[in-house]
Amino acid sequence: MHPGRLPAWLAPLLLICGGLLGIALPLSSLFWPGSLSPPALWLSLCLDLLAAGALIHFARRSLQREAGIDNDNIVRSAISARGAVAWLCALALTGLYTIIYFGRQLPLGPSKTLHDWMAAHVYLWFSPLSQALRAAPADEWFFYSTLYTFAVLVFAARMLLKYRHNRYQILRTISVGAFQLGFGYMIPYLLIRFQQPEHFFSYFWPLKAEYLAPDHWLPALSQGAQSPALWFLGFGAMMSFVATPLLTMRFGKRWYCSWVCGCGGLAETMGDPFRQLSSKSLSAWRLERWLIHSILAAIVISTAALWINSVSGGKLLGQFSGVLANAYGFYIGKIFAGVIGVGFYPLLGSRVWCRFGCPMAAILGFFQRFLSRFRITTNGGQCISCGNCSTYCEMGIDVRWYAQRGQNIVRSSCVGCGVCAAVCPRGVLRLENAAMAGRLATPPMVELR
Ligand code: SF4
Numbered sequence: 001m002h003p004g005r006l007p008a009w010l011a012p013l014l015l016i017c018g019g020l021l022g023i024a025l026p027l028s029s030l031f032w033p034g035s036l037s038p039p040a041l042w043l044s045l046c047l048d049l050l051a052a053g054a055l056i057h058f059a060r061r062s063l064q065r066e067a068g069i070d071n072d073n074i075v076r077s078a079i080s081a082r083g084a085v086a087w088l089c090a091l092a093l094t095g096l097y098t099i100i101y102f103g104r105q106l107p108l109g110p111s112k113t114l115h116d117w118m119a120a121h122v123y124l125w126f127s128p129l130s131q132a133l134r135a136a137p138a139d140e141w142f143f144y145s146t147l148y149t150f151a152v153l154v155f156a157a158r159m160l161l162k163y164r165h166n167r168y169q170i171l172r173t174i175s176v177g178a179f180q181l182g183f184g185y186m187i188p189y190l191l192i193r194f195q196q197p198e199h200f201f202s203y204f205w206p207l208k209a210e211y212l213a214p215d216h217w218l219p220a221l222s223q224g225a226q227s228p229a230l231w232f233l234g235f236g237a238m239m240s241f242v243a244t245p246l247l248t249m250r251f252g253k254r255w256y257c258s259w260v261c262g263c264g265g266l267a268e269t270m271g272d273p274f275r276q277l278s279s280k281s282l283s284a285w286r287l288e289r290w291l292i293h294s295i296l297a298a299i300v301i302s303t304a305a306l307w308i309n310s311v312s313g314g315k316l317l318g319q320f321s322g323v324l325a326n327a328y329g330f331y332i333g334k335i336f337a338g339v340i341g342v343g344f345y346p347l348l349g350s351r352v353w354c355r356f357g358c359p360m361a362a363i364l365g366f367f368q369r370f371l372s373r374f375r376i377t378t379n380g381g382q383c384i385s386c387g388n389c390s391t392y393c394e395m396g397i398d399v400r401w402y403a404q405r406g407q408n409i410v411r412s413s414c415v416g417c418g419v420c421a422a423v424c425p426r427g428v429l430r431l432e433n434a435a436m437a438g439r440l441a442t443p444p445m446v447e448l449r
């Protein structure tokens with residue numbers, strides 16, 4: 001049956017059943033332990049109901065309309081225009097991050113933390129899956145990464161339906177989904193299952209700061225060339241210092257930010273309904289440049305300090321390097337990247353972390369701006385100034401400003417998502433990798449008399 005002909009009540013019914021079951025699972029373990037057994041069956045039922053409800057909802061909505069962007073109601077909707085539903089979602093997301101990051105420090109009684117409660121009543125439902133994948137009970141990180149991957153895959157289906165007319169969007173959505181499922185979820189856990197060090201092959205320094213830290217490298221080096229950890233870290237270093245510059249010079253930062261990275265993967269799938277919330281103001285652009293480069297400087301200094309301290313046996317910097325690394329991990333790694341970066345999707349847009357905070361994006365942006373073949377060309381004569389491109393640029397770039405002038409867009413922050421081109425009704429914009437010559441040229445002004 002065509003999904004558009006499915007009854008309107010089916011998707012909400014499945015979502016409500018899945019949601020109620022999600023609430024019932026911890027309650028059952030609290031009041032009637034063992035009543036819902038086996039846990040794998042009930043968790044799978046819960047996730048299946050949620051996924052089926054979401055997919056039917058997306059399919060009904062998308063297939064009843066034209067492919068592509070739909071401006072209807074976008075500035076009035078309670079979810080996409082910072083209404084009550086958006087605030088509730090932001091509250092739920094920031095709450096989730098608080099539980100994951102700080103649950104072990106939050107007391108819930110004399111000898112109990114929030115983490116203990118979550119482990120006993122929530123994480124345990126994920127343990128059968130965790131045992132199957134990594135031969136260990138579920139903890140907060142397994143719980144989080146499972147939900148994260150689930151969200152990327154379910155909302156990737158929404159992207160595929162919405163942009164079904166656009167090959168670029170289809171391919172990069174499949175790419176981010178596959179990278180998250182394979183490199184951001186399955187492979188690191190299967191490595192643990194086979195008694196190898198956990199490693200995320202799609203994250204590199206400086207985004208994954210610990211992959212260049214001495215407390216990872218020195219034990220691996222001491223084990224010699226037979227240590228898989230050394231090969232994994234070596235791969236990461238090669239990606240950071242060799243492959244990243246070369247790939248960015250060839251393709252722009254899009255090869256990573258819109259095709260590989262898990263943070264970008266969530267932004268491009270679950271974050272898509274919020275992309276229009278990114279600020280296009282000049283002050284946001286100024287803040288972006290200061291903040292992202294300051295955070296890059298902080299991680300470079302922090303990594304250098306850790307090595308200096310390690311090599312000097314703690315004589316040169318004392319406690320400083322540890323304090324700096326911990327502060328970076330807390331304020332940037334947890335508060336900025338997690339709580340604000342994802343928790344505030346419904347209020348600030350989907351790429352707050354990528355735009356204002358990610359040190360990897362800062363490096364990629366440098367190569368893209370000055371050394372890359374990538375640019376977005378604009379056929380200014382065709383532009384009707386509708387503003388769709390600027391509205392839906394998740395990085396806050398005023399694309400229309402360039403389009404009206406027929407000027408190439410060569411901005412360090414552009415992640416090459418291609419949505420500006422996909423939503424342009426006139427085919428004005430084109431993402432290209434071409435010769436460097438003329439890339440930064442300003443078109444001649446036409447004077448009207
Ligand atoms: S300018 Fe276009 S391709 Fe670049 S981030 Fe904005 S919407 Fe995406």
Ligand code: SF4
Nearest residue numbers: 383384386387389424
């Ligand atoms: S480039 Fe396309 S989407 Fe942007 S303002 Fe012009 S016509 Fe509209």
